[in-house]
Amino acid sequence: MTSLSRRSVLKGAAALGGTSLFSAPSFADSSLPVLRAAPASAQLAPDGYPSTPVWAYATEAKGRVPGPEIRLTAGERVGYRLVNDLPQPTAVHWHGIRIENAMDGAAPLTQAPVPPGEGFDYDFVAPDPGTYWYHSHNRSAEQVARGLAGPLIVEDREPWLRESGAATRELVLVLDDWLLDRDAGIVEDRWDDLHAASHGGRMGNTVTVNGVAYPELDIQPGERVRLRIINTATDRIMPLSLPHLSPRLIALDGHPVAPREIETLVLGPAQRADVVIDGRIDGETTAGLLLDPGNEEWVEIAEFVVSGDTLASRGSDVRPLPAWGTLAAPDLSSPQREVLLMEGGAMRAMLETTYRESLGFQDLTKHGMVWAFNGIADGMDKPMFQAALGRTVRMEMTNRSMFLHAIHLHGHHFTVLSQSGAANMEGDVRDTVLIGADETVEVAFVADNPGQWMIHCHMLSHQKSGMMAWFEVV
Ligand SMILES: [Cu+2]
Numbered sequence: 001m002t003s004l005s006r007r008s009v010l011k012g013a014a015a016l017g018g019t020s021l022f023s024a025p026s027f028a029d030s031s032l033p034v035l036r037a038a039p040a041s042a043q044l045a046p047d048g049y050p051s052t053p054v055w056a057y058a059t060e061a062k063g064r065v066p067g068p069e070i071r072l073t074a075g076e077r078v079g080y081r082l083v084n085d086l087p088q089p090t091a092v093h094w095h096g097i098r099i100e101n102a103m104d105g106a107a108p109l110t111q112a113p114v115p116p117g118e119g120f121d122y123d124f125v126a127p128d129p130g131t132y133w134y135h136s137h138n139r140s141a142e143q144v145a146r147g148l149a150g151p152l153i154v155e156d157r158e159p160w161l162r163e164s165g166a167a168t169r170e171l172v173l174v175l176d177d178w179l180l181d182r183d184a185g186i187v188e189d190r191w192d193d194l195h196a197a198s199h200g201g202r203m204g205n206t207v208t209v210n211g212v213a214y215p216e217l218d219i220q221p222g223e224r225v226r227l228r229i230i231n232t233a234t235d236r237i238m239p240l241s242l243p244h245l246s247p248r249l250i251a252l253d254g255h256p257v258a259p260r261e262i263e264t265l266v267l268g269p270a271q272r273a274d275v276v277i278d279g280r281i282d283g284e285t286t287a288g289l290l291l292d293p294g295n296e297e298w299v300e301i302a303e304f305v306v307s308g309d310t311l312a313s314r315g316s317d318v319r320p321l322p323a324w325g326t327l328a329a330p331d332l333s334s335p336q337r338e339v340l341l342m343e344g345g346a347m348r349a350m351l352e353t354t355y356r357e358s359l360g361f362q363d364l365t366k367h368g369m370v371w372a373f374n375g376i377a378d379g380m381d382k383p384m385f386q387a388a389l390g391r392t393v394r395m396e397m398t399n400r401s402m403f404l405h406a407i408h409l410h411g412h413h414f415t416v417l418s419q420s421g422a423a424n425m426e427g428d429v430r431d432t433v434l435i436g437a438d439e440t441v442e443v444a445f446v447a448d449n450p451g452q453w454m455i456h457c458h459m460l461s462h463q464k465s466g467m468m469a470w471f472e473v474v
Pocket residue numbers: 404405406457458459462463467
């Protein structure tokens with residue numbers, strides 16, 4: 001079956017009321033462990049507040065926020081049967097994994113959403129080491145905001161931990177941002193808030209670290225710890241700082257970078273960073289993980305409590321992570337050139353935007369559309385571009401709006417070639433890139449993964465209101 005006819009099948013399935021023709025669960029012969037998506041409750045707000053009704057993933061009886069950590073070694077398989085006990089259809093996307101297309105969970109492009117009471121078998125290889133996450137990819141702006149996200153850690157094939165200059169311990173920090181009401185319930189009457197969508201998105205009022213507000217984390221004086229930091233927020237861009245802990249960046253979006261000192265670290269939604277810190281040895285007993293909520297007033301979202309015996313120094317140099325060795329290098333001699341132009345949002349108009357048919361701005365907003373890629377809002381009808389398998393694509397991404405965007409490519413990681421702003425560094429390899437207002441970023445990647453792949457803003461309010469498209473590798 002050609003992929004074009006697959007697309008027709010999808011439309012046909014939608015016309016039949018969502019009955020899936022190509023995602024039938026094979027319950028009978030599956031022995032995969034269950035990953036259940038179901039309502040649960042979590043103590044997100046500080047002690048003294050009620051617990052919060054959430055939607056959560058569970059591999060055991062009780063669902064947790066964030067979802068249970070999935071951990072394996074690069075090259076191994078991940079296998080789960082998603083069981084949907086939610087009141088809505090859902091699907092799981094394995095963010096940043098260069099996965100086979102049918103397992104990408106990008107509903108409705110790579111599979112039909114899984115209806116309540118049904119299931120879907122995910123079974124795939126995770127080829128590259130690094131820090132990743134999994135999350136709902138159906139009605140994501142609502143389902144991720146309700147809690148459907150968890151860490152996916154792919155360990156290095158070669159030893160790193162405890163080697164000379166490396167960390168002796170690692171700590172996964174899942175950061176999230178929740179919009180809670182006075183009773184600590186999730187605010188539920190603003191899923192279609194176009195005002196928020198046309199600005200920076202749904203901003204929360206409670207930031208959690210591993211599902212807890214203001215947790216205390218232990219570290220010994222002199223201890224070197226690898227932090228795996230994941231921003232799972234619906235829309236919040238997180239500028240972070242780790243004063244007094246000598247933070248050095250060692251990986252972005254799972255991909256190793258030459259260790260570099262950082263003063264601040266900006267993580268857009270879906271982005272990850274691996275950072276090595278050293279426990280302070282100056283006698284002070286605490287150090288904070290700080291976040292700038294947008295007004296340059298840094299607030300503490302977690303506290304490292306420094307206690308115990310002082311450990312021997314690991315030295316000033318940090319051992320680089322082992323190279324992936326699995327990512328093809330772009331061939332920039334004669335790449336296929338593509339353009340991604342971002343327009344819309346508050347304070348700037350979208351000109352001549354197509355949504356299903358060509359619509360003016362007023363009519364677009366009636367459909368909940370306030371953003372466009374290349375003049376098309378929610379461009380799901382046909383691919384933005386096609387690339388032959390193995391071809392290098394060089395893409396110029398220009399943000400002609402007043403707001404930042406976090407552009408994510410499915411199934412591929414890309415090299416940042418050039419940028420006009422300050423958010424990125426040339427040469428970094430990523431799967432999600434932050435692009436500032438009026439900034440242009442050029443990226444390149446080898447289209448070496450066949451299939452239909454989404455490209456969208458990972459600020460999920462923007463994704464929902466127009467910043468969604470797909471490309472095809474054939
Ligand atoms: Cu955006």
